[in-house]
Amino acid sequence: MAACRxxxxxxxxxxxxxxxxxxTSQGQWGRAWKVDWFSLACVIFLLLFAPFIVYYFIMSCDQxxxxxxxxxxxxxxxxxxxLDIWHKTPPLTWKAATLYASWVIFQVFLYxxxxxxxxxxxxxxxxxxxxxxxxxxxxxxxEVNGLQAWLITHILWFANAYHFHWFSPTIIFDNWIxxxxxxxxxxxxxxxxxxxxxxxFPSNAEDCKFTGNFFYDFMMGIxxxxxxxxxxxxxxFFNGRPGIVAWTLINLSYAAKQQELYGQxxxxxxxxxxxxxxxxxxxxxxxxxxxxTMDISHDHFGWYLGWGDTVWLPYLYTLQGLYLVYHPVHLxxxxxxxxxxxxxxxxxxxxxxxxxxxxFRRTDGNCKIWGRKPxxxxxxxxxxxxxxxxxxxxTSGFWGVARHFNYTGDLMGSLAYCLCCGxxxxxxxxxxxxxxxxxVHRCIxxxxxxxxxxxxxxxxxxxxxxxxxxxxxx
Numbered sequence: 281m282a283a284c285r286x287x288x289x290x291x292x293x294x295x296x297x298x299x300x301x302x303x304t305s306q307g308q309w310g311r312a313w314k315v316d317w318f319s320l321a322c323v324i325f326l327l328l329f330a331p332f333i334v335y336y337f338i339m340s341c342d343q344x345x346x347x348x349x350x351x352x353x354x355x356x357x358x359x360x361x362x363l364d365i366w367h368k369t370p371p372l373t374w375k376a377a378t379l380y381a382s383w384v385i386f387q388v389f390l391y392x393x394x395x396x397x398x399x400x401x402x403x404x405x406x407x408x409x410x411x412x413x414x415x416x417x418x419x420x421x422x423e424v425n426g427l428q429a430w431l432i433t434h435i436l437w438f439a440n441a442y443h444f445h446w447f448s449p450t451i452i453f454d455n456w457i458x459x460x461x462x463x464x465x466x467x468x469x470x471x472x473x474x475x476x477x478x479x480x481f482p483s484n485a486e487d488c489k490f491t492g493n494f495f496y497d498f499m500m501g502i503x504x505x506x507x508x509x510x511x512x513x514x515x516x517f518f519n520g521r522p523g524i525v526a527w528t529l530i531n532l533s534y535a536a537k538q539q540e541l542y543g544q545x546x547x548x549x550x551x552x553x554x555x556x557x558x559x560x561x562x563x564x565x566x567x568x569x570x571x572x573t574m575d576i577s578h579d580h581f582g583w584y585l586g587w588g589d590t591v592w593l594p595y596l597y598t599l600q601g602l603y604l605v606y607h608p609v610h611l612x613x614x615x616x617x618x619x620x621x622x623x624x625x626x627x628x629x630x631x632x633x634x635x636x637x638x639x640f641r642r643t644d645g646n647c648k649i650w651g652r653k654p655x656x657x658x659x660x661x662x663x664x665x666x667x668x669x670x671x672x673x674x675t676s677g678f679w680g681v682a683r684h685f686n687y688t689g690d691l692m693g694s695l696a697y698c699l700c701c702g703x704x705x706x707x708x709x710x711x712x713x714x715x716x717x718x719x720v721h722r723c724i725x726x727x728x729x730x731x732x733x734x735x736x737x738x739x740x741x742x743x744x745x746x747x748x749x750x751x752x753x754x
Contacts (some may be wrong), residue, residue: 306743315496323499325491327583331464334595337707338457338602343368346606346707369457376458378453386467387522390429392512409568414504416486420581422571423511426491426520427564437532449536452529453605460595464498467587471498474514478502501582515581517588520567522733528553528560534601547616548609548700552600555696562631569638574722596710600697603708609701619699622661626692633678633686640674649677657744659737673734673741682747683727687719691749723748 315323336351343365344350411420441449447599475498482488486506490499506514531553535545563570570576579585611619639647640654647654654676659725662668678685694715701708725749731738748754 303751314352315491315493320493320496323495324394327495330587330592334460334591337599337710338460339365339369340707341602341606342370342457346603346705348705348707348733371458372461373455373458374565376455376462379455380459380466382463383526384522386433387429387525388512388517390425390432391423393515400537409571411505412573414484414487416484416504417560418484418505419488420505420507420513422513422516424567424571425607426525426567429521430525430528430560430564434528439531443534444492450533450540452526452533453537453602456602460591463591464587467583467590470518470590471586472501472584474501474503474506474586477506483507497582499583501580501584504580506581515576515579515585516571518581518586520563520570523589523593524560524563527559527598530594530598534598534605537605541605542608546604546608546610548611548702549601549604551611551616551619551623551700552604552697555620555627555693555700556598556600558624558627559693562627563753569634578655596714599710600701602706603701603705607701607704608721611700611702622699623693624690625698626696628691629678630686630693632687633689636677636679637674637686640672640676645672649674652676655680655744657737659734659741661733661735661737671734673737675741675744680745681751682749683742684719684723684748688749691715691719720749720754 296529302358308315327447337348340346340348340351351360351365355362355365407424409422409424411422413419437449440446451460477483478488478497479502484504488502489497489504490502508514535549535553538549539545575585636649640649640656645654645656654674656672657674659671659673660668661671674680682688691712698709698712727738727742734741
């Protein structure tokens with residue numbers, strides 16, 4: 281699931297003329313119009329097995345102390361059956377359902393009442409922002425208040441933990457599997473709803489894509505920007521809330537559970553909370569920038585984002601903290617400092633790479649990058665209406681090191697999360713394995729689109745910047 285990762289929709293170092301959709305034919309924009317057999321096989325595989333993968337990971341921690349091999353061995357050797365494992369799995373409870381429903385309703389409240397958020401925290405970013413141009417030529421407006429929503433949520437969390445004591449800070453961990461069933465119900469409900477909506481009352485019929493294949497349309501989405509009313513945008517809400525707001529709360533609940541069980545919070549748990557907290561805070565600090573990323577400006581909204589944002593993201597992106605509850609790791613001071621620095625350097629590369637592109641785009645190249653006038657490749661392309669457009673692909677700064685160096689920084693940060701957990705189990709390293717596959721696939725997918733769009737000019741760009749992620753290797 282690519283859901284919610286803050287990976288810029290980067291066609292090299294494109295300038296503002298590349299970001300708008302005027303020059304891209306609808307046949308090349310968004311998801312596919314036609315479905316080949318391999319894509320269909322991948323879609324069906326994910327629809328069948330992605331929910332099972334999430335359950336398997338969470339169950340392995342609950343019943344097998346985070347071992348991924350022991351459940352499989354027990355099943356193969358007959359020591360346990362699927363029914364045995366299922367019967368030991370905590371069921372859906374009214375407590376979990378009430379907790380989850382209250383959480384989602386609260387996030388909808390914050391999302392739909394931006395004036396309340398701005399009045400509560402008036403000195404933070406927010407306001408109405410414009411998104412990218414859609415394939416149909418629409419420019420949607422968004423009420424950006426994610427940072428305020430995140431801050432209000434966490435202020436209330438800490439107020440409860442240290443003063444009001446309405447509920448235990450371990451409440452998320454204590455109800456983690458029952459909450460999984462609630463998240464699945466919401467993920468499937470919203471995915472089914474937006475598919476029905478696309479057929480009967482789409483927000484913009486011209487921004488819908490129908491392949492005629494039910495499974496592909498259900499997973500990848502039909503509507504580009506499904507909305508209810510003027511402001512409730514499914515894509516922005518589910519990409520940012522409730523999953524990413526919950527990310528840091530989940531980690532805090534893990535830390536509270538560690539304190540309850542062992543009488544202390546290990547430095548590895550603190551590192552996971554700090555490094556992932558920086559990432560989440562960066563996401564909301566730059567929420568307006570996120571409107572121009574691939575998730576918003578390219579992907580349609582279907583099961584891939586709807587279920588992925590509500591289930592895959594909160595349950596598999598937080599595996600490091602969950603693992604550390606069952607296997608507390610106390611890192612040597614030198615190791616902890618090394619991991620922290622590695623993660624911070626990765627974050628710096630990720631953020632500054634995107635900043636350089638944004639600066640270049642905003643100024644149309646009239647800026648300095650690394651103290652010098654930027655270098656770039658002049659490109660041209662012809663849109664479906666026969667109009668010729670011009671663009672610039674940045675080859676200076678980090679964009680001269682590799683064509684997707686922001687992804688490289690992202691992967692460094694992802695690896696730092698995993699390193700906090702030591703090397704006894706593979707489970708916490710699922711994240712870096714998954715992110716590597718995801719971002720390498722995005723590199724290839726992005727560059728195939730750019731090659732089709734720019735032709736020989738793209739060849740000039742790849743000659744100037746020969747590596748995708750790692751200079752000298754890939």
